[in-house]
Amino acid sequence: MDFASYIDHTLLKPDATRTQIRKLCEEARTYNFASVCLNPFYVPQAAKELKGTRVKVCTVVGFPLGCTPTAAKVAETKWALEHGAQEIDMVMNIAAAKNAEWDVVEKDIQTLAEVCHKSGALLKVILETCLLNEEEKVKACQVSWSAGADFVKTSTGFSASGATIEDVLLMRKTVGENLGVKASGGVRDAATAEAMIKAGATRLGTSSGVQLVTTGKAGAGY
Numbered sequence: 071m072d073f074a075s076y077i078d079h080t081l082l083k084p085d086a087t088r089t090q091i092r093k094l095c096e097e098a099r100t101y102n103f104a105s106v107c108l109n110p111f112y113v114p115q116a117a118k119e120l121k122g123t124r125v126k127v128c129t130v131v132g133f134p135l136g137c138t139p140t141a142a143k144v145a146e147t148k149w150a151l152e153h154g155a156q157e158i159d160m161v162m163n164i165a166a167a168k169n170a171e172w173d174v175v176e177k178d179i180q181t182l183a184e185v186c187h188k189s190g191a192l193l194k195v196i197l198e199t200c201l202l203n204e205e206e207k208v209k210a211c212q213v214s215w216s217a218g219a220d221f222v223k224t225s226t227g228f229s230a231s232g233a234t235i236e237d238v239l240l241m242r243k244t245v246g247e248n249l250g251v252k253a254s255g256g257v258r259d260a261a262t263a264e265a266m267i268k269a270g271a272t273r274l275g276t277s278s279g280v281q282l283v284t285t286g287k288a289g290a291g292y
Contacts (some may be wrong), residue, residue, distance in 0.1 A: 071260070071263075071267065072258070072283075073091075073102050073105075073263050073274065073279070073282045073283055074102050074104075074129055074279075074283050075076070075102070075104055075256055075268060075275045076102055076187065076263075076267060076271070076272065076273055077101075077103040077274050077282070077283075078103070078104055078105045078106070078107040078128055078157075078252070078254075078273055078274065078275045078276075079094055079097060079098045079101075079103045079105065079106045079107065079276075079277075079279045080106075080107040080108070080227075080254070080275050080276055080277045080279075081094045081106075081107075081108050081277060081290045082107065082108065082109055082130065082227065082228075084109075084144055085222045086108070086112070088112075088115060088205065089111075090117055091108060091119075091149040092115070092119060093215060094106050094108065094116075094197055094242065095115075095119035095120055095125075096119075096224055096244070096247070097118065097279070097280050098120065098123075098125045098279075099123050099125060099245075101267035101280065101283050102124065102125065103125055104125070104126060104273060105125060105126035105127065105128040105156075105253060106120065106126075106127060106128065107128040107129070107130070107157075107275060108123060108127075108128075108129060109129065109133075109160065110129045110130070110131075110146060110149065110150050110155075112129075113127060113129050113150050113153045113154055113155050114153045114154060115175050116154065116171070116211075117153060117154025117155070118196055120218040125263060126156040126157050127154050127155050127156050127157070127258055128155065128158070128194075129155045129157075129158060129159070130134070130157070130158075130159045130161070130196075130226075131147050131150070131158050131159070131160040131161070131182070132146070132159070132160050132161040132163075133159075133161050133196075133204070133226060133228075134226040134227075134228040135146070135164065136160075136161030136162050136163050136164045136165075136196070136264045136283060137163060137164065137165045137166075137191035137199045138174040138200065140177065140182075141183050142176045143160060143178065143181075143182055144181060144182065144185055144254060145180055147185050147186065147288050148185060148237070151185070151189045153188070153192055155191065156190075156191050156192070157191060157192045157193075157194065158182065158186050158192070158194065159171075159194045159223060159275075160182050160193065160194070160195050160196065160197055160200065161196045161226060162174050162175060162178070162179065162195050162198070162214070163178050164195055164198050164201055164202075166178070167202065167206055167209075167210055168201070168202075169211060172209060172213055175210070175213050176217045177217075179195055179213065179217035179218070179219055180217040180218055180284055183217055183219055183220075184217050184218070184244060185216035186220075187201065187218070192220040192221065193218075193219050193220050193221070194219065194220065194221035194222070194223045194225060194250070194252055194273075195210075195214040195219045195221065195222050195270070196223045196224075196225065196226055196240075196254075197210045197211070197214075197222060197223065197224065197225075198224075198226055198229055199224045199233075199234070199237045199241075200225065200229050200231040200232070201229060201230070201231045203259065204240065205216075207237065207240055207241070207244075208240065208244050210222070211240075211241050211249075212244060213242045214243050214245075214249065215248055215249055219249060220250060221250035221251065221252050221272075221273065222241050222245060222249055222250075222251055222252070223251075223253075223254055223273075223275070224241070224252065224253050224254055224255060224279050225253070225254045225255035225264060225275075226235050226255070226259075227254055227255040227256075227275070231255065231256070232254060232255015232256035232257075233253035233254055233255050233256055233257060233271075233287050235265055235266065238251060238253050238266055238269040238270055238271050239270060242269065242270025242271075243270075250272040250273060251270050251271050251272055251273070252271065252272070252274070252275055253266040253269075253274055253275070254258035254275030254276070254286075255275070257272075257275070257276040257278070257280075257282075258276070258278050260265060260282055261281055272283060278282075
């Protein structure tokens, strides 16, 4: 399977250097990945490195806990978009979800969706599925859809566990063909990547993209 068009080539480690980001962008250009996914600090560099290519610049907002106020997420998003980001992966307000304050969750997502869409950018909502029960996962998908998100995403890669086939199946079943589904965290080999895609994933967040497209294998990582 050709994985390249599914891959958000990811480097979100807090100690990532400019040299590593440059390499990330070079690899994304070489293999024509869907995007690079990096911390907001590196958005201007990535936008410069990838100018004139088809590779998108993706960054994270409210990362990795999701519990920052909507106004803070809006400020992060606007700054990222102004400096070259084309896709935003926001972390859902997990605390509000656990309290069943779904109106808060929906308004948070809706506000960011409006900001993104005004700039022609995509919004992906990170649910952090390992922290949710099945009912909450379904509700989070429904709320993301009604709020205007473009994707639902499994995980930050920084919590207890990452993507599972079961979660991707459930997310795809819930959103149907209306939203994209991004599987992130633990996608480290071709068998897992292919299984995620067959389960309904339309993006894969992984730091092992090069290994996946060149050897079908990968080491430990996001």
